[in-house]
Amino acid sequence: MALHFDRAEFDARRDRLMTVMSEKKLDAILLFAQESMYWLTGYDTFGFCFFQCLVVKSDGTMVLLTRSADLRQAKHTSTIDNITLWTDRDSANPALDLRNLLNDLDLLGARIGVEYDTHGLTAWNGRRLDEQLLSFGEVSDASGIVGRLRLIKSPAEIEKARRAAELADDALDAALPLIKPGGDEGEILAAMQGAVFRGGGDYPANPYIIGSGSDALLCRTKAGRRQLSENDQLTLEWAGVFHNYHAAMMRTVVIGEPRDRHLELFEAAQAALLAVEEAMVPGRTFGDVFDAHAKTMEAKGLTRHRLNACGYSQGARFAPSWMDMPMFYSGNPEPIAPNMTLFAHMIIMDSESDTAMTLGRTYLTTDGAPQSLSRHGLDLIIR
Numbered sequence: 001m002a003l004h005f006d007r008a009e010f011d012a013r014r015d016r017l018m019t020v021m022s023e024k025k026l027d028a029i030l031l032f033a034q035e036s037m038y039w040l041t042g043y044d045t046f047g048f049c050f051f052q053c054l055v056v057k058s059d060g061t062m063v064l065l066t067r068s069a070d071l072r073q074a075k076h077t078s079t080i081d082n083i084t085l086w087t088d089r090d091s092a093n094p095a096l097d098l099r100n101l102l103n104d105l106d107l108l109g110a111r112i113g114v115e116y117d118t119h120g121l122t123a124w125n126g127r128r129l130d131e132q133l134l135s136f137g138e139v140s141d142a143s144g145i146v147g148r149l150r151l152i153k154s155p156a157e158i159e160k161a162r163r164a165a166e167l168a169d170d171a172l173d174a175a176l177p178l179i180k181p182g183g184d185e186g187e188i189l190a191a192m193q194g195a196v197f198r199g200g201g202d203y204p205a206n207p208y209i210i211g212s213g214s215d216a217l218l219c220r221t222k223a224g225r226r227q228l229s230e231n232d233q234l235t236l237e238w239a240g241v242f243h244n245y246h247a248a249m250m251r252t253v254v255i256g257e258p259r260d261r262h263l264e265l266f267e268a269a270q271a272a273l274l275a276v277e278e279a280m281v282p283g284r285t286f287g288d289v290f291d292a293h294a295k296t297m298e299a300k301g302l303t304r305h306r307l308n309a310c311g312y313s314q315g316a317r318f319a320p321s322w323m324d325m326p327m328f329y330s331g332n333p334e335p336i337a338p339n340m341t342l343f344a345h346m347i348i349m350d351s352e353s354d355t356a357m358t359l360g361r362t363y364l365t366t367d368g369a370p371q372s373l374s375r376h377g378l379d380l381i382i383r
Contacts, residue, residue, distance in 0.1 A: 002077050003042045004243040005156055010079050013040055014060055016149050021058050027110035028057045028102070029142050030129075033118035034318040036146035037064075038244060043078035045070050046319060048120040051086070051094040057105065065098055095128040099136065113142025119320060147325055150315055153339050157245065158364060161314070161341045163201075165247035165362055165373035167240030170195040172249065172376060179234055179253050179383045185210050185225040192238055202241040205322035209237035209250075216252060216356035217349040219307070231256035235356050237345070244316040247373055248343045250360030253381045261350065265302070265357035266380045269346040272296040273359050273378065276310065276328075276344045280363060280370040286332035293328070293346065302348055311344035314362055340365040341373070 003010075017040065021029060031037055034048040041054070041062065047070040055063045063082040064074055074083050086097040102108070112133070116126060133139045153161065171192035178188045189210055196202075207221045212228055216235040228234060232255040239248040254262050272293045279292040293310040297303055313324040326334040328344065345360030359378060363370035 001075075002044070003079070004160070005042065007079065009154065009156055010041060012154075013149070014062075017056065017146065018058060018060055020145055020149065021056075021113070024113065024142075024145070025111055026058060026113045026140075026142065028055060028105070028107050029113040029145065030055055030098070030115060031146065032115045032121035033146065034120050035150065035316055035324075036115060036118075037078075038316055038318070039146060039150050041078040041080050043074055043080060044244065045073045045077070047073065048318065051125050052120065053098055054080070055098075055101065055105065057107070061105070063101060063105065065094065065101055093128060095125065095132045098129065099132040102136065107137065109137045111138045111140070112136070113140050113145065115143055115146070116141050117143035144325070150324075151313055151326070151340060152337060153315070153341055157315070158339065158341070160243050160245035160316075161247055161362070161364065162373060163242040164240040164245045166375075167196045167199045167201045167242060168238065168247050168249045168362070169240070169375050170199055171238055171240060172236075172251070175236065176381070176383070179228065179255065181228055181230045181232070181255060183228040183255075185212060185227070185234075188234075188236075189225075192236075196240055199240075200242070202244060204239045204241050205244075205246065205317040205319050208239075209235065211235050211356075214354055217351060217354070219347065219349075228255050233262070233356050235358055237358070237360070239314075239322055241322075244318065246314050246317055246322040247341070247362040248314060248322060248345075248360065249362065249374060249376075250345045250347070250358045251381060252356050252358045253383055255383050258380070258382055259353075259355065261353050261355040262357060263380070265305075265348045265350065265355060266359070268297065268300040268302055269348055269357050269359040270378055271300070272310075272346045273344060276346075277363070277370055280336055280342065280344070280365060281368060282336055282338060282365070284336050286326050286328050286334045286336065287330060289336070289344070290328040290330055290332065293344075294330070297348070305348050305350045307347050310346065311342060311360070314341045314343045336365055338365050338367050342370070
Protein backbone atom coordinates (compact mmCIF):
# COMPACT_ATOMS: atom_id res chain seq x y z
CA MET A 1 0.00 0.00 0.00
CA ALA A 2 1.17 3.54 -0.79
CA LEU A 3 0.40 5.29 2.51
CA HIS A 4 2.24 8.54 3.26
CA PHE A 5 1.51 8.35 7.01
CA ASP A 6 1.48 5.47 9.46
CA ARG A 7 -1.73 3.86 10.65
CA ALA A 8 -1.58 5.53 14.05
CA GLU A 9 -1.74 8.93 12.36
CA PHE A 10 -4.86 7.97 10.43
CA ASP A 11 -6.44 6.43 13.55
CA ALA A 12 -5.87 9.67 15.46
CA ARG A 13 -7.49 11.68 12.67
CA ARG A 14 -10.50 9.35 12.62
CA ASP A 15 -10.86 9.70 16.39
CA ARG A 16 -10.75 13.51 16.14
CA LEU A 17 -13.51 13.42 13.54
CA MET A 18 -15.62 11.07 15.66
CA THR A 19 -15.30 13.45 18.61
CA VAL A 20 -16.61 16.38 16.54
CA MET A 21 -19.42 14.23 15.12
CA SER A 22 -20.46 13.34 18.66
CA GLU A 23 -20.43 17.01 19.68
CA LYS A 24 -22.62 17.86 16.69
CA LYS A 25 -24.83 14.81 17.27
CA LEU A 26 -24.21 13.38 13.80
CA ASP A 27 -24.80 9.70 13.15
CA ALA A 28 -22.90 9.90 9.88
CA ILE A 29 -21.11 12.37 7.65
CA LEU A 30 -20.95 12.22 3.85
CA LEU A 31 -17.54 13.42 2.66
CA PHE A 32 -17.16 14.65 -0.92
CA ALA A 33 -14.00 16.77 -0.65
CA GLN A 34 -10.96 14.87 -1.90
CA GLU A 35 -8.87 16.68 0.72
CA SER A 36 -11.08 15.23 3.45
CA MET A 37 -10.77 11.69 2.10
CA TYR A 38 -7.00 12.03 1.72
CA TRP A 39 -6.54 13.44 5.23
CA LEU A 40 -8.75 10.81 6.83
CA THR A 41 -7.64 7.70 4.91
CA GLY A 42 -4.78 8.54 2.53
CA TYR A 43 -7.04 8.00 -0.51
CA ASP A 44 -5.25 9.76 -3.39
CA THR A 45 -7.04 10.28 -6.71
CA PHE A 46 -8.39 12.85 -9.15
CA GLY A 47 -11.48 10.66 -9.57
CA PHE A 48 -13.49 13.13 -7.48
CA CYS A 49 -14.35 14.85 -10.78
CA PHE A 50 -17.06 12.18 -10.87
CA PHE A 51 -19.57 11.35 -8.14
CA GLN A 52 -17.75 9.89 -5.17
CA CYS A 53 -18.55 9.80 -1.46
CA LEU A 54 -16.89 8.52 1.70
CA VAL A 55 -19.54 7.66 4.31
CA VAL A 56 -18.24 7.88 7.88
CA LYS A 57 -20.46 6.65 10.71
CA SER A 58 -20.22 7.87 14.28
CA ASP A 59 -18.64 4.56 15.34
CA GLY A 60 -15.78 5.07 12.86
CA THR A 61 -17.10 2.74 10.18
CA MET A 62 -16.16 3.99 6.71
CA VAL A 63 -17.48 2.99 3.28
CA LEU A 64 -16.39 4.51 -0.02
CA LEU A 65 -18.82 4.78 -2.95
CA THR A 66 -16.89 5.29 -6.18
CA ARG A 67 -16.47 4.12 -9.79
CA SER A 68 -14.66 1.01 -11.00
CA ALA A 69 -11.77 3.14 -12.28
CA ASP A 70 -10.92 4.09 -8.69
CA LEU A 71 -11.37 0.69 -7.02
CA ARG A 72 -7.70 -0.27 -7.19
CA GLN A 73 -6.65 3.32 -6.52
CA ALA A 74 -8.55 3.30 -3.24
CA LYS A 75 -7.23 -0.12 -2.24
CA HIS A 76 -3.64 0.87 -3.00
CA THR A 77 -3.52 4.36 -1.47
CA SER A 78 -5.91 4.28 1.49
CA THR A 79 -6.91 2.59 4.71
CA ILE A 80 -10.45 2.05 3.40
CA ASP A 81 -11.54 -1.59 3.62
CA ASN A 82 -15.15 -1.28 2.43
CA ILE A 83 -15.61 -0.05 -1.15
CA THR A 84 -18.88 -0.04 -3.09
CA LEU A 85 -19.10 0.73 -6.80
CA TRP A 86 -21.73 2.54 -8.79
CA THR A 87 -21.90 1.56 -12.45
CA ASP A 88 -21.32 3.87 -15.41
CA ARG A 89 -24.35 3.53 -17.64
CA ASP A 90 -26.89 5.67 -19.46
CA SER A 91 -29.07 7.60 -17.00
CA ALA A 92 -26.98 6.43 -14.02
CA ASN A 93 -27.85 8.14 -10.74
CA PRO A 94 -25.11 7.48 -8.17
CA ALA A 95 -27.04 9.53 -5.63
CA LEU A 96 -29.59 6.71 -5.63
CA ASP A 97 -26.78 4.21 -5.13
CA LEU A 98 -25.65 6.31 -2.16
CA ARG A 99 -29.15 6.30 -0.69
CA ASN A 100 -29.26 2.51 -1.00
CA LEU A 101 -25.86 2.30 0.68
CA LEU A 102 -27.10 4.45 3.56
CA ASN A 103 -30.08 2.12 3.91
CA ASP A 104 -27.73 -0.87 4.07
CA LEU A 105 -25.75 0.94 6.79
CA ASP A 106 -28.96 1.30 8.83
CA LEU A 107 -28.93 5.09 8.57
CA LEU A 108 -32.55 5.64 7.59
CA GLY A 109 -33.91 8.37 9.87
CA ALA A 110 -30.42 9.17 11.13
CA ARG A 111 -28.81 12.59 11.61
CA ILE A 112 -26.55 13.02 8.59
CA GLY A 113 -24.09 15.79 7.78
CA VAL A 114 -23.20 16.52 4.16
CA GLU A 115 -19.98 18.13 2.96
CA TYR A 116 -21.58 20.44 0.37
CA ASP A 117 -18.91 23.14 0.04
CA THR A 118 -16.41 21.33 -2.18
CA HIS A 119 -15.43 20.95 -5.81
CA GLY A 120 -16.03 17.24 -5.31
CA LEU A 121 -19.80 17.77 -5.30
CA THR A 122 -21.15 19.67 -8.30
CA ALA A 123 -24.40 21.60 -8.07
CA TRP A 124 -26.01 19.03 -10.38
CA ASN A 125 -24.98 16.09 -8.22
CA GLY A 126 -25.84 18.07 -5.10
CA ARG A 127 -29.41 18.50 -6.34
CA ARG A 128 -29.67 14.78 -7.10
CA LEU A 129 -28.31 13.99 -3.65
CA ASP A 130 -30.85 16.27 -1.96
CA GLU A 131 -33.67 14.61 -3.89
CA GLN A 132 -32.61 11.22 -2.52
CA LEU A 133 -32.20 12.49 1.04
CA LEU A 134 -35.41 14.53 1.04
CA SER A 135 -37.31 12.12 3.29
CA PHE A 136 -34.35 10.11 4.50
CA GLY A 137 -33.63 11.69 7.86
CA GLU A 138 -32.31 14.87 9.45
CA VAL A 139 -29.77 16.28 6.99
CA SER A 140 -27.50 19.24 7.75
CA ASP A 141 -24.61 21.07 6.10
CA ALA A 142 -21.37 19.66 7.50
CA SER A 143 -19.07 21.65 5.23
CA GLY A 144 -15.85 22.69 6.91
CA ILE A 145 -15.85 20.13 9.71
CA VAL A 146 -12.90 18.19 8.33
CA GLY A 147 -11.38 21.38 6.96
CA ARG A 148 -11.08 22.80 10.47
CA LEU A 149 -9.48 19.58 11.69
CA ARG A 150 -6.99 19.81 8.81
CA LEU A 151 -6.04 23.39 9.73
CA ILE A 152 -3.76 22.38 12.62
CA LYS A 153 -0.93 20.25 11.28
CA SER A 154 0.54 17.21 13.03
CA PRO A 155 4.34 16.82 13.30
CA ALA A 156 4.24 14.40 10.35
CA GLU A 157 2.30 16.89 8.24
CA ILE A 158 4.71 19.69 9.15
CA GLU A 159 7.55 17.58 7.77
CA LYS A 160 5.63 17.29 4.48
CA ALA A 161 5.18 21.07 4.43
CA ARG A 162 8.87 21.64 5.11
CA ARG A 163 9.83 19.39 2.22
CA ALA A 164 7.32 21.14 -0.04
CA ALA A 165 8.90 24.49 0.90
CA GLU A 166 12.36 23.17 0.05
CA LEU A 167 11.05 22.17 -3.37
CA ALA A 168 9.56 25.64 -3.85
CA ASP A 169 12.98 27.13 -3.12
CA ASP A 170 14.56 24.69 -5.57
CA ALA A 171 12.07 25.80 -8.21
CA LEU A 172 13.05 29.44 -7.79
CA ASP A 173 16.74 28.54 -7.95
CA ALA A 174 16.10 26.69 -11.21
CA ALA A 175 14.21 29.64 -12.70
CA LEU A 176 16.59 32.47 -11.86
CA PRO A 177 19.28 31.71 -14.49
CA LEU A 178 16.59 31.73 -17.18
CA ILE A 179 15.07 35.07 -16.16
CA LYS A 180 16.92 37.44 -18.46
CA PRO A 181 16.33 39.40 -21.65
CA GLY A 182 15.22 36.89 -24.28
CA GLY A 183 14.28 34.32 -21.63
CA ASP A 184 11.27 32.20 -22.51
CA GLU A 185 8.35 31.83 -20.10
CA GLY A 186 7.85 28.22 -21.18
CA GLU A 187 11.46 27.35 -20.36
CA ILE A 188 11.09 29.02 -16.96
CA LEU A 189 7.97 27.00 -16.16
CA ALA A 190 9.61 23.78 -17.33
CA ALA A 191 12.63 24.41 -15.11
CA MET A 192 10.50 25.18 -12.07
CA GLN A 193 8.18 22.21 -12.39
CA GLY A 194 11.12 19.99 -13.31
CA ALA A 195 12.93 20.95 -10.12
CA VAL A 196 9.92 19.86 -8.07
CA PHE A 197 9.62 16.55 -9.91
CA ARG A 198 13.35 15.84 -9.65
CA GLY A 199 13.07 16.41 -5.91
CA GLY A 200 10.37 13.79 -5.54
CA GLY A 201 7.51 16.28 -5.56
CA ASP A 202 4.09 16.23 -7.17
CA TYR A 203 1.84 18.18 -9.51
CA PRO A 204 0.39 21.35 -7.96
CA ALA A 205 -3.34 21.61 -7.37
CA ASN A 206 -3.50 24.54 -9.81
CA PRO A 207 -1.19 25.83 -12.57
CA TYR A 208 1.76 28.02 -11.72
CA ILE A 209 1.10 31.69 -12.37
CA ILE A 210 3.49 33.34 -14.79
CA GLY A 211 3.14 36.68 -16.54
CA SER A 212 5.53 39.24 -17.94
CA GLY A 213 5.10 42.71 -19.38
CA SER A 214 1.50 43.80 -18.84
CA ASP A 215 0.59 40.20 -17.95
CA ALA A 216 2.69 40.56 -14.79
CA LEU A 217 -0.34 42.36 -13.35
CA LEU A 218 -2.52 39.24 -13.64
CA CYS A 219 -3.24 36.99 -10.66
CA ARG A 220 -4.09 33.99 -12.81
CA THR A 221 -2.29 32.10 -15.54
CA LYS A 222 -3.47 32.20 -19.15
CA ALA A 223 -2.70 30.43 -22.39
CA GLY A 224 0.30 31.58 -24.40
CA ARG A 225 3.94 32.30 -23.56
CA ARG A 226 6.26 35.20 -24.41
CA GLN A 227 9.93 36.06 -24.26
CA LEU A 228 11.27 38.60 -21.81
CA SER A 229 12.43 41.97 -23.09
CA GLU A 230 15.46 44.09 -22.11
CA ASN A 231 13.45 45.98 -19.49
CA ASP A 232 10.63 43.83 -18.19
CA GLN A 233 8.78 42.52 -15.16
CA LEU A 234 7.90 38.91 -14.42
CA THR A 235 5.38 37.78 -11.80
CA LEU A 236 5.60 34.20 -10.59
CA GLU A 237 3.40 32.34 -8.13
CA TRP A 238 4.25 28.70 -7.63
CA ALA A 239 4.28 25.97 -5.00
CA GLY A 240 6.49 23.15 -3.97
CA VAL A 241 4.33 20.05 -3.51
CA PHE A 242 5.21 16.93 -1.55
CA HIS A 243 2.68 14.14 -1.02
CA ASN A 244 0.02 16.72 -2.00
CA TYR A 245 1.11 19.20 0.71
CA HIS A 246 1.74 22.65 -0.76
CA ALA A 247 4.07 25.49 0.17
CA ALA A 248 3.53 28.48 -2.11
CA MET A 249 5.78 31.40 -2.94
CA MET A 250 5.30 34.58 -4.98
CA ARG A 251 7.74 37.07 -6.49
CA THR A 252 7.83 39.82 -9.08
CA VAL A 253 11.27 39.88 -10.69
CA VAL A 254 12.52 42.99 -12.47
CA ILE A 255 14.51 42.43 -15.66
CA GLY A 256 16.89 45.27 -16.47
CA GLU A 257 16.72 48.62 -14.70
CA PRO A 258 13.85 48.84 -12.18
CA ARG A 259 11.60 51.85 -12.52
CA ASP A 260 11.11 54.14 -9.53
CA ARG A 261 7.58 52.75 -9.24
CA HIS A 262 8.96 49.21 -8.94
CA LEU A 263 11.12 50.30 -6.02
CA GLU A 264 8.23 52.16 -4.35
CA LEU A 265 5.90 49.20 -4.64
CA PHE A 266 8.53 46.74 -3.47
CA GLU A 267 9.21 48.81 -0.36
CA ALA A 268 5.48 48.76 0.40
CA ALA A 269 5.16 45.02 -0.25
CA GLN A 270 8.10 44.23 2.00
CA ALA A 271 6.80 46.49 4.79
CA ALA A 272 3.33 44.93 4.53
CA LEU A 273 4.68 41.38 4.68
CA LEU A 274 6.75 42.20 7.76
CA ALA A 275 3.65 43.73 9.37
CA VAL A 276 1.73 40.57 8.56
CA GLU A 277 4.42 38.47 10.23
CA GLU A 278 3.99 40.49 13.42
CA ALA A 279 0.24 39.82 13.38
CA MET A 280 0.54 36.11 12.54
CA VAL A 281 0.76 35.01 16.18
CA PRO A 282 -1.55 33.24 18.66
CA GLY A 283 -4.00 35.67 20.20
CA ARG A 284 -4.61 37.37 16.86
CA THR A 285 -7.04 36.44 14.08
CA PHE A 286 -6.92 35.93 10.34
CA GLY A 287 -8.76 39.26 10.10
CA ASP A 288 -6.02 40.93 12.14
CA VAL A 289 -3.43 39.63 9.67
CA PHE A 290 -5.35 41.15 6.78
CA ASP A 291 -5.72 44.44 8.65
CA ALA A 292 -1.94 44.62 9.14
CA HIS A 293 -1.54 44.29 5.38
CA ALA A 294 -4.31 46.77 4.58
CA LYS A 295 -3.12 49.44 7.03
CA THR A 296 0.38 49.33 5.58
CA MET A 297 -0.96 49.67 2.06
CA GLU A 298 -3.21 52.52 3.10
CA ALA A 299 -0.30 54.36 4.72
CA LYS A 300 1.56 54.06 1.43
CA GLY A 301 -1.41 55.36 -0.57
CA LEU A 302 -1.91 52.00 -2.28
CA THR A 303 -5.39 50.97 -1.16
CA ARG A 304 -6.80 50.98 -4.70
CA HIS A 305 -3.90 48.86 -5.97
CA ARG A 306 -4.10 46.04 -3.38
CA LEU A 307 -6.39 43.01 -3.21
CA ASN A 308 -9.12 42.24 -0.68
CA ALA A 309 -7.34 39.14 0.63
CA CYS A 310 -3.66 38.57 1.35
CA GLY A 311 -3.24 34.83 1.82
CA TYR A 312 -4.68 31.61 3.12
CA SER A 313 -4.00 28.28 4.76
CA GLN A 314 -1.90 25.67 2.97
CA GLY A 315 -2.01 21.91 3.20
CA ALA A 316 -2.85 18.84 1.16
CA ARG A 317 -5.00 20.08 -1.69
CA PHE A 318 -6.32 18.79 -5.00
CA ALA A 319 -7.39 20.46 -8.25
CA PRO A 320 -8.62 22.99 -9.09
CA SER A 321 -6.89 25.09 -6.40
CA TRP A 322 -4.11 24.90 -3.83
CA MET A 323 -5.86 27.63 -1.81
CA ASP A 324 -7.20 26.29 1.47
CA MET A 325 -9.48 27.82 4.05
CA PRO A 326 -9.46 30.01 6.07
CA MET A 327 -8.23 33.11 4.21
CA PHE A 328 -6.78 36.42 5.35
CA TYR A 329 -9.59 38.87 4.68
CA SER A 330 -11.36 41.63 6.56
CA GLY A 331 -13.23 40.56 9.67
CA ASN A 332 -12.29 36.87 9.58
CA PRO A 333 -12.58 35.80 13.25
CA GLU A 334 -10.62 32.54 12.86
CA PRO A 335 -7.85 32.60 15.51
CA ILE A 336 -4.21 32.08 14.69
CA ALA A 337 -2.89 28.99 16.49
CA PRO A 338 0.42 27.14 16.54
CA ASN A 339 1.19 24.54 13.85
CA MET A 340 -0.69 26.14 10.98
CA THR A 341 0.99 26.44 7.58
CA LEU A 342 -0.07 29.78 6.10
CA PHE A 343 0.78 31.49 2.82
CA ALA A 344 0.89 35.30 2.93
CA HIS A 345 1.12 37.22 -0.37
CA MET A 346 1.49 40.94 -0.88
CA ILE A 347 0.10 41.78 -4.32
CA ILE A 348 0.22 45.32 -5.67
CA MET A 349 -0.97 45.92 -9.22
CA ASP A 350 -0.76 49.52 -10.49
CA SER A 351 -2.61 49.50 -13.80
CA GLU A 352 -2.11 53.25 -14.23
CA SER A 353 1.66 52.86 -14.58
CA ASP A 354 1.51 49.21 -15.73
CA THR A 355 3.67 48.20 -12.76
CA ALA A 356 3.44 44.94 -10.83
CA MET A 357 4.95 43.97 -7.51
CA THR A 358 4.36 40.87 -5.42
CA LEU A 359 6.05 39.20 -2.47
CA GLY A 360 4.92 36.08 -0.66
CA ARG A 361 6.01 32.94 1.18
CA THR A 362 4.67 30.18 3.39
CA TYR A 363 5.00 30.23 7.19
CA LEU A 364 4.66 27.79 10.05
CA THR A 365 2.96 29.37 13.06
CA THR A 366 4.43 28.76 16.49
CA ASP A 367 3.77 29.80 20.08
CA GLY A 368 5.40 33.11 19.15
CA ALA A 369 6.58 34.61 15.87
CA PRO A 370 5.90 32.63 12.67
CA GLN A 371 8.71 30.75 11.00
CA SER A 372 9.33 31.21 7.29
CA LEU A 373 9.61 27.84 5.56
CA SER A 374 11.66 29.35 2.73
CA ARG A 375 15.43 29.73 2.73
CA HIS A 376 15.13 32.71 0.37
CA GLY A 377 15.12 36.23 1.76
CA LEU A 378 12.81 39.13 0.96
CA ASP A 379 15.08 41.27 -1.23
CA LEU A 380 13.90 42.53 -4.59
CA ILE A 381 15.17 40.24 -7.34
CA ILE A 382 16.68 42.12 -10.28
CA ARG A 383 18.08 40.23 -13.26
